Amino acid sequence: MEKIDALSLSKLVTSLKKRTVFLNKKGALHHCPPSGGGWGVVRVACLVPEVEILFVIPMGCGRHGAIASFANQTVDKITYLLVEEVDLVSGNHLSHLEEAMKLLIEEKNPKGLIVCSTCMDDLLGSDYESVERFIEEMYDVPIRHGKMNPILSESKKAPELMIQKTIYEFWGTPLDLEKKKKNLNLLGSFCDLHESAEIIEILNKMGIGLKHISRCKSFIEFCDMENSMANLLICPNGIVAANHLDSQNHQPYIEALQGFCEEEIDKAYREISVFLKEELHLETYKSVYKNHCERVKKIFKGKTVAVGSTINARPFELAHFLTTLGFEVAYIVAKAIPQWDVIHVKWLELHSPKTLVLPNLDPKLAFCEAPVDRVDYVFGLDVLGIFETIYLIELPFDEQLFGFGGAVKLIERIEKAKPFCGSLSEKIYSANLVI
Amino acid sequence: MELEDFYKNKITVLYTLMEPDNSGVKIKIHTVQFLLLIKTGEIMKGLLKKLPPFAPDYSGVNSVFYELGGITIINGADGCIGNVTGYDEPRYFEKKGHIFSTGLRNIQAIAGDENILLKKIKDLPFLTQVSCLVLMGTPTSAVIASDHKGVAKLLEEELNIPVISINTTGIDGYEMGAQKAFLALAKRFVKPSSQLGSGVNIIGATPLDYWGRRQIDSIVNGLTAHGVNVRSCWTMEGGMKAIENTLNGEINLVVSVSGIPAAKHLEKVYGMPYIIGVPVGEEDTENFANILNRKDKNVCSEKKLFKEERSERRKLEKLFIEKKDIAAPVVIAGEQIWANGFRRFLSCYIDFSQISVVSFFQMNHQEMAPQDVYVNSEDIFLKTMKKKNPATIIGDPLYRRLIFSSSNSTYVDVPHLAVSSRLYWNHNKIYVGEKIIL
Numbered sequence: 049m050e051k052i053d054a055l056s057l058s059k060l061v062t063s064l065k066k067r068t069v070f071l072n073k074k075g076a077l078h079h080c081p082p083s084g085g086g087w088g089v090v091r092v093a094c095l096v097p098e099v100e101i102l103f104v105i106p107m108g109c110g111r112h113g114a115i116a117s118f119a120n121q122t123v124d125k126i127t128y129l130l131v132e133e134v135d136l137v138s139g140n141h142l143s144h145l146e147e148a149m150k151l152l153i154e155e156k157n158p159k160g161l162i163v164c165s166t167c168m169d170d171l172l173g174s175d176y177e178s179v180e181r182f183i184e185e186m187y188d189v190p191i192r193h194g195k196m197n198p199i200l201s202e203s204k205k206a207p208e209l210m211i212q213k214t215i216y217e218f219w220g221t222p223l224d225l226e227k228k229k230k231n232l233n234l235l236g237s238f239c240d241l242h243e244s245a246e247i248i249e250i251l252n253k254m255g256i257g258l259k260h261i262s263r264c265k266s267f268i269e270f271c272d273m274e275n276s277m278a279n280l281l282i283c284p285n286g287i288v289a290a291n292h293l294d295s296q297n298h299q300p301y302i303e304a305l306q307g308f309c310e311e312e313i314d315k316a317y318r319e320i321s322v323f324l325k326e327e328l329h330l331e332t333y334k335s336v337y338k339n340h341c342e343r344v345k346k347i348f349k350g351k352t353v354a355v356g357s358t359i360n361a362r363p364f365e366l367a368h369f370l371t372t373l374g375f376e377v378a379y380i381v382a383k384a385i386p387q388w389d390v391i392h393v394k395w396l397e398l399h400s401p402k403t404l405v406l407p408n409l410d411p412k413l414a415f416c417e418a419p420v421d422r423v424d425y426v427f428g429l430d431v432l433g434i435f436e437t438i439y440l441i442e443l444p445f446d447e448q449l450f451g452f453g454g455a456v457k458l459i460e461r462i463e464k465a466k467p468f469c470g471s472l473s474e475k476i477y478s479a480n481l482v483i
Numbered sequence: 484m485e486l487e488d489f490y491k492n493k494i495t496v497l498y499t500l501m502e503p504d505n506s507g508v509k510i511k512i513h514t515v516q517f518l519l520l521i522k523t524g525e526i527m528k529g530l531l532k533k534l535p536p537f538a539p540d541y542s543g544v545n546s547v548f549y550e551l552g553g554i555t556i557i558n559g560a561d562g563c564i565g566n567v568t569g570y571d572e573p574r575y576f577e578k579k580g581h582i583f584s585t586g587l588r589n590i591q592a593i594a595g596d597e598n599i600l601l602k603k604i605k606d607l608p609f610l611t612q613v614s615c616l617v618l619m620g621t622p623t624s625a626v627i628a629s630d631h632k633g634v635a636k637l638l639e640e641e642l643n644i645p646v647i648s649i650n651t652t653g654i655d656g657y658e659m660g661a662q663k664a665f666l667a668l669a670k671r672f673v674k675p676s677s678q679l680g681s682g683v684n685i686i687g688a689t690p691l692d693y694w695g696r697r698q699i700d701s702i703v704n705g706l707t708a709h710g711v712n713v714r715s716c717w718t719m720e721g722g723m724k725a726i727e728n729t730l731n732g733e734i735n736l737v738v739s740v741s742g743i744p745a746a747k748h749l750e751k752v753y754g755m756p757y758i759i760g761v762p763v764g765e766e767d768t769e770n771f772a773n774i775l776n777r778k779d780k781n782v783c784s785e786k787k788l789f790k791e792e793r794s795e796r797r798k799l800e801k802l803f804i805e806k807k808d809i810a811a812p813v814v815i816a817g818e819q820i821w822a823n824g825f826r827r828f829l830s831c832y833i834d835f836s837q838i839s840v841v842s843f844f845q846m847n848h849q850e851m852a853p854q855d856v857y858v859n860s861e862d863i864f865l866k867t868m869k870k871k872n873p874a875t876i877i878g879d880p881l882y883r884r885l886i887f888s889s890s891n892s893t894y895v896d897v898p899h900l901a902v903s904s905r906l907y908w909n910h911n912k913i914y915v916g917e918k919i920i921l
Contacts, residue, residue, distance in 0.1 A: 077583035077603050080561050082569035106622040107539045108653030111566045114535030115904040118881075128536050130529040133654050136626070148530055167560050167623045171592055198560035199589050199623055409561070411607055414581055473576035476569075477905055 052412050052420060054404035057397040060385065064393065069385045070202050071407040078409040082473075083358055083430040085481025086445050087208040088285070089113070089164070089196045091238050094122040096215050098159040098267040100152055101126045104145055104176075109166045109196065116480045127152055136168065142179050149183045149191070159267035160218055161191045167199035192217045202384070204288075212236065212289040215261070219274035222297050231257040231276035235293075235301065236286025237360075237448045238262075244453035246333040247320075254326060274299065278323060282306045282316075282450060284362070284386060305388060306448070307362065308369035308455040310337070316451070330452070337452035340459045341373060347463070349374035354421075354435045356381045356428025357408045358481055359443040364392040366427060366443075369455070371400045378423050381406045381431050406434075425462065429476050432468070440468040444479060528860045533884040537843065538691050538901040540651040540660030541619050542571035543741065545582060546689035547664035549574060551723045552614040555582040556604060558596075558629055559621030563653060570904045571657070573690050581613070592627045597634055604638060614723045615645040615672075619660075625652040645671055657691045657901045658818075658844050661741035665717065668726050669745040676730035679755060682712035683775050684732045686757070687742020688719045691901045692818045693914060694738070701916025702738070702762060708917070709772030717742065730755065734775060739820050740845050759850060761824035761915050764800050766831075768917045801832045807921060808893045809875045811837040814868065816878030817899050819846045819855075825877065825897075825914065826852075839871055844901070861885055879903050895921060 055071070063069055072078065090113035093101045103110050103126065110128045117123045129148045135141040149161060163180060180191040194214040197207050212235070222228070232251065234241065240260040241248060251258055258280075264270040279301040281290045290301035302323045304316035321328045353375045355367045363382045371377055377400050385393055396403055406413070406420075408430060413420075419436035426437045441462055443449070449457055545555050545567045557564045564584035568575055572582075591599050610616070616638065618631050631648035639646040647667050651660050665687065685702070688694040699720065703713045714732045715725030729735075729749065735757040737746045746757035758775070762768040811833045815822040822840040829838055839854040840846075841864065846857045858864040868876075868886055876882070876892045879899040886892065897914055898907035913920040 072586075075599065075602055075606065076586075077556065077607060078561055078564070078586040080564045080568055080584050082565075082575060084561075084565070105536065106652070106654040107536045107656065108541060108563055108566055108622060110536040111538065111904070112562070112570050114531075115570050115906060118535070118906055123535075128531040130531065130536060131654070132529065133625075133652060136654075144527075144529065148527060151527055151530070167562075168626050170589070171623065171626045196562070198562040199587060199592060201560065201588065203589070409586070411583055414579065414583065415609060417579070471576075481569075 052406060052416070053410060054379075054406055057393060057401060057403055057405065060393055060405060061397050064385065064390050066387065068202075068387060071382055071384055071405065072409045073407070076409075077411045079411045079414040080409060081413075081430070081433060083433050083476050083481065084408065085479075086358055086360070087198075088238055088445070089194070089207050089211045090117055090122070090126065091120070091445075092211045092215060093162050093164065093194055094120075094125050095238070095261045096160065096162070096218065096267070097264050097270055099125070099162060099218070100156055100158040100160075101162045101164065102129060102145075102148060102152060103127070103164045103166075103196070104129045104131060104141060104148075104169070105164075105166050105196075106131055106168065113196070119478075119480050131168075136172065139174070142174060142176070145176070146179050146183060149180075150187075153183070153187045153189050158189065161189060162194050162214060163191060164194040164196050166195070167197045170195070170197050170199060190218055208285050209288040212286050213292045216289050216293055216297075218267075219271055219293075219297060222274045222299060227275070228277040229257070229272075229275050230255055231259050231273070232302070233273050233276045233279045234258060234260040234448075235279045235281045235290050236283030237306075238445050239448050241282075242447055242449050242454060242457065244457040245448075245450035246330075246453045247317075247451050250328055250330070254324070256324070278302055280304050280320070282448070283360075284388065305362070306450050306454065307365050308458060309365060309372065309392075310334075310341075312365060313337075313451055313455065333452040337456055340456050344459055344463060345374040347374075350376055351425060352376050352378045352423040353425045353427065354379040354381065354423045354431045354437070356426065356431035357383050358430040358479075359428040360445045360447065360449070361427075361443050362386075362389055362392075363428075364389040364396065367400070367403065368392040368395050370427075371396065373459070375425070376400070377403045378421065379404050379406060379431070379435065381408050381428075381434065383408045425465070429472075429479055429481065432472055432475070438467050439465040440475070441465060442479075445481070527862060530860065530862075532861060534861060534881055534902070535904070538571045538657035538904070539566065539653045540655040540657060540663075541621060541653055542567050542901075543657035543660030543662075543689070543691060544617065544619050544649050544651055544664040545572060545580075546657070546691045547661050547668070547718050547741075548615075548617050549580050549582075549718075550578070551718055551726070553581070553617055553723075554607065554610070554613050554615075555580065555617045555619070556585060557582070557619055557621060558585045558587060558600060558624040558631065559653070560584070560587050560623055563621040563623075571691060571900070573695070573900065573905070573908045583607070587621075587623055592623060596624075596627070597630055600629070600634055601637060604634075605641070610642055611644060613644060615647060616642070617647050617649060617664075619649045619651045620653070621651070622653040625654070647671060656844055658739070658741045661687075661689055661691065661739075662744050662845075665742050665745035666748060668717065669729075669748045672723065672726045673729045673749065673753075674727045675753070679733050679753070680731035682714035682732045684714055684725075684729050684735045685716040686735050686737050686746050687739035687820075688716050689739075689741065690719075690908075692739050692741070693821055693897070693899065694719060695908075697913055698915050701913050701918060702768075703916075705762060705765075705768035705917035706772050706775065709769055709776070711772045711775050717745070734758065736760070736771070736775065737820070739818055740847055743847060759820060759847070761821050762917075763821075763824040763828040763915055764919060765917050766800065767824065767827050800828065803919065804829060804832045807895060809833070809877075809895065810893065811875075812871060812873045813838045813875045813877065814841050814871055814873040815839070816841045816843075816864075816876065816882050817897060818842065818844055818901075819850060821915065823850055828919070839873075841867055841871075880907055897921075 422436040635646040635648035715721035762771040879902040
């Protein structure tokens with residue numbers, strides 16, 4: 049541990065601000081192992097049914113997404129236009145783009161097209177807009193622009209946020225308020241809710257449908273989501289999209305972020321209840337959740353844990369929940385402390401003051417030949433490479449837990465976990481994390 | 484005619500490569516036809532509808548330096564390094580490499596990043612204990628024209644370790660980066676010697692071609708069995724020490740296009756001869772061994788390795804090929820030097836002129852047969868296949884996506900890591916050396 053600059057929670061609390069605090073030092077190189085990921089530029093773009101994706105990229109930028117999409121079965125939706133140095137200098141890549149878009153539309157007859165550019169075009173200021181509008185008018189096919197530009201990571205326009213906005217820009221003018229359908233759209237997640245989520249049943253009983261883009265079979269069905277009465281923001285990455293739809297399409301959003309702590313789940317349901325102006329009957333679900341939490345406290349008491357950042361959850365919120373279950377959270381490996389996690393960092397400082405926080409890209413992690421420490425459980429593949437452990441608990445991006453049912457599902461998963469004996473590399477490669 | 488002028492050079496070169504026997508007049512006619520195809524949209528250069536983008540040049544550089552005990556720094560946003568660590572470096576979990584991203588962000592790119600870059604690198608621990616530091620560029624740093632050469636010079640003066648800047652852009656293929664890296668090794672690290680020693684250095688092996696440990700062992704064991712002393716393998720065996728002691732050997736065996744510039748440099752500066760080629764099959768391995776043992780300093784091309792006579796062993800190899808349903812005409816799609824070797828292996832059974840090498844990657848003119856084709860787009864690859872109408876295709880499994888919808892050809896999978904990345908890198912095939920397992 050001498051080599052790694054671990055941060056104490058007390059030190060972190062003093063640096064908390066109103067905006068997101070990034071944990072990796074600005075002036076340090078980044079260690080980026082294959083276990084990082086979850087941004088979802090390719091994955092999110094591919095969610096739109098009957099729409100083709102065209103990446104305009106140098107060879108180096110599209111490879112990870114392309115290979116991962118082979119395993120993800122989305123490869124046939126994506127085309128790559130490779131740019132060359134001479135084209136970039138002369139601006140000729142935009143002429144090639146025009147040809148490529150024509151070819152794609154004529155060959156595949158898509159209902160829409162997402163053109164994705166990279167960091168290079170951000171710096172060059174390439175005028176994609178005019179080319180895209182020209183082709184859009186020529187073929188009457190909507191074209192939207194997305195960006196895979198990690199150069200804007202840690203900014204308000206980070207690619208993982210902006211791509212979520214891009215896909216909803218296909219929506220046109222929604223129906224008048226009184227004609228809106230009694231549906232809520234799930235926003236921010238890569239997939240639909242896990243069946244354990246009680247919200248599906250609760251809303252169904254109230255005659256309200258729950259929609260996720262991944263369930264849409266056609267472009268028309270996807271566009272019909274614009275007529276839902278509101279969006280349910282369940283993952284933080286959907287925040288830009290939620291604000292965009294609120295201001296441009298007059299479709300409000302309910303901030304109901306997925307969490308495991310009782311307070312977080314209560315808060316999410318409170319927001320939903322306020323919006324619907326109806327009381328939600330959660331007693332049964334809450335009682336099952338509480339029983340589970342109480343039951344496992346003795347089992348988990350004193351077991352050490354490392355929480356990682358490559359999980360479909362918020363690391364500090366999850367650490368809070370695990371502490372309430374009796375676990376001893378030894379480490380949290382994270383990229384940032386967003387606003388909505390400040391409350392959990394403060395809580396952890398009081399209730400788990402020994403917890404250490406490691407920035408996920410710390411270059412010193414690359415020099416650790418032996419595991420940094422030994423813990424009983426790791427949550428997330430990125431920490432599996434750092435700590436020696438007995439149990440690996442996964443919270444994959446292809447599974448969206450929610451509510452009391454989601455938390456119970458997690459508890460059951462921890463209880464039933466078998467000692468990890470597989471290959472770390474195979475686990476990471478099969479998870480297809482990067483896209 | 485603006486487009487025509489723009490493409491003129493490229494297409495002429497392309498068609499010269501495709502049909503080197505044609506007269507100038509014919510080339511001109513083809514050129515015009517080609518332009519028409521581009522204009523009508525039939526051929527779209529650089530458009531990948533079925534294949535993934537191939538491994539970029541910085542992956543090639545990393546692959547060369549990975550086992551040499553240095554630190555590799557990619558100057559770009561973190562997405563670029565994700566390609567290398569997650570998709571182009573199968574050794575990552577066997578031996579954690581010291582490879583870092585500079586985490587280039589917008590404001591640094593706009594304001595100029597050299598000072599920040601210097602500081603970030605100097606803050607890295609253990610810097611003075613490494614064999615070298617390699618700094619390379621990405622598309623982003625290429626756009627802002629980061630002065631890597633200047634930064635490398637300053638760092639070298641301050642840290643007193645070799646710092647090498649390699650001019651990669653993320654736009655070229657892996658073989659271009661690997662060439663630059665091998666050449667840098669030859670220029671910077673080979674210790675001069677007044678007299679050459681004995682034994683063979685293998686140059687040009689990186690996992691991005693076909694070179695896993697088993698493939699290298701297969702070559703080395705085959706040659707050793709025939710009395711060849713294999714001293715080192717740039718850069719998968721022997722580490723930096725082997726590079727430094729290159730001149731203790733007598734001849735270099737270049738196993739990929741990536742290794743050619745380094746071998747040429749060693750020949751030019753130190754008079755060290757080289758052979759280009761990969762031994763494939765028993766007879767071929769013996770031929771290589773004989774030449775390497777003869778220390779024939781005039782041999783510089785694998786073309787001299789062909790033998791017309793048929794030995795008993797060749798008959799066995801013929802049986803092996805028959806069993807695999809390999810029938811003429813054959814197209815071998817892959818890295819040129821390996822593909823040439825495999826063609827020699829097949830030529831005991833199939834006429835040489837019936838076997839073509841087709842490659843998306845750089846090809847060496849001198850090593851090309853008249854029927855060989857360099858392709859730079861999916862469309863040209865498809866048109867070439869249509870023209871050649873092969874009964875057998877040997878190549879990376881992902882090329883099937885381009886071919887098999889309208890073809891009855893037999894396909895023999897030979898994964899090429901620079902194409903299919905981790906999708907097939909755990910395969911059990913051995914396609915070089917004495918014992919072939921397909």
